[in-house]
Amino acid sequence: MKPNKHKATHSAEREFGGALGATCIPVFLPLTVLYLLSVCRSPAASVLQWPPPLPPAAHLWDPLAAVLIVGWITLQSFLYLLPIGKVSEGLVLRDGSRLKYAINGFHALSITAVLLLVCLWLGMPLGYLFELILPLAVCAIGVSYLLSMYLYIRSFWAPQHALSLGGNTGNPLYDFFMGRELNPRIGDFDLKYFCELRPGLIGWVVINLGMLMKEVDLRGSPSLAMLLVNGFQLLYVTDALWNEEAVLTTMDIVHDGFGFMLAFGDLAWVPFTYGLQAMFLVVHPQSLSTLGAAGIILLNGIGYYIFRKSNSQKNQFRRDPTNKSVSQLETIATATGKRLLVSGWWGFVRHPNYLGDLLMALAWSLPCGMLHILPYFYVIYFTILLIHREARDEKQCRAKYGLAWDTYCRRVPYRIIPYIY
């Protein structure tokens, strides 16, 4: 097939600060990961300390880290390819076809858990992940760069209908960042879907467990704060893999190309910044009262309930609006033939799932106390990400649904937090 070299398929409005943003972010975010990890392990854990506690270059590389990262991705690829679980279809693509996806993420998590338990039983020092964290992050960043370059190059051989609408402006840096191809596959192996849910997400909870084991090595037993952080984040990851099918209707799979943003986000950003709280607790132990812990568990429970119920309601409605769990809900018609929910969770605010997710994010940081800002990094970043994501989604929905979307916004005036935003 001839490469589709020169075609800018879409005069899409540029996101993330356009070409300048797309040039700076791939440099700035990897450095941010290394900076946050270094500060988190320092005694002061202060983002204001000057000079920042940067490690010498020699501490950034360890061949063992490279072996572990390559081995980890290979293991997760192997588990993804196992013929277990069911196969589900994604949404209809521009050419009218639907891709098939293996739904076996929960199996992959369970098998990984068994393998880890065996390794722990055999005496593997999982707490060593704490020492190895910077070289591991460097290797994961390296892999995300290599993968993005491969994705960019191979996209020139993809047919036009397989390209994303937002990542084909003709500007190489911007397209490299946003991703040209929508669903790059090697045979049946879907690279974007695999990266979104497997190596990074499961890697995140393994790193958390490593931090817990390090705490055990240092202090004899895990603290309540560490158990809460590990438990909450394990619940979040388990939920994502248990409800794996729902990811097929998210913006990333349906709309975004697979480029540096998602490759780096999935493989480096998620595993090395989402678990900063556990790493912080290794160096900065916190004592937590039973009442405090109960309040935090309640907050996480409420957040999880809102997050899960609202995501499941929309997913069910999009897959089968006649199902009795959603058929009674009030809806409005749109010119596309699709309907919009205006009652139930989606009549409460326009993004109830974001609200639940944010409440959980807060519950993950509170066990780290109130004296440092660093463990709150995830809440702050996530609030910015979701506000930006909401604005992107709103723009796409207005373009898709026109007047019907305006009617929905009038009926449900608040975006994420009732009476506030």
Ligand SMILES: NC(=O)C1=CN([C@@H]2O[C@H](COP(=O)(O)OP(=O)(O)OC[C@H]3O[C@@H](n4cnc5c(N)ncnc54)[C@H](OP(=O)(O)O)[C@@H]3O)[C@@H](O)[C@H]2O)C=CC1
């Ligand atoms: N932990 C993390 O780092 C991140 C977590 N998330 C989480 O991922 C989950 C998915 O989020 P995301 O993909 O951004 O978006 P959503 O799951 O909120 O999906 C938005 C889409 O839902 C549909 N929709 C919107 N309003 C309605 C309505 N009233 N009735 C029916 N359908 C509607 C529209 O698509 P259409 O009409 O075409 O079906 C819209 O484009 C969220 O829970 C979010 O919190 C997201 C990003 C990062």
Ligand SMILES: CC(C)=CCC[C@@H](C)[C@H]1CC=C2C3=C(CC[C@@]21C)[C@@]1(C)CC[C@H](O)C(C)(C)[C@@H]1CC3
């Ligand atoms: C700063 C930067 C490079 C951002 C890239 C954004 C990505 C990190 C996130 C975009 C959407 C995501 C989702 C999840 C993880 C983070 C990324 C990849 C998700 C898999 C987390 C678990 C949830 O249950 C989810 C499946 C709903 C969610 C989907 C979106």
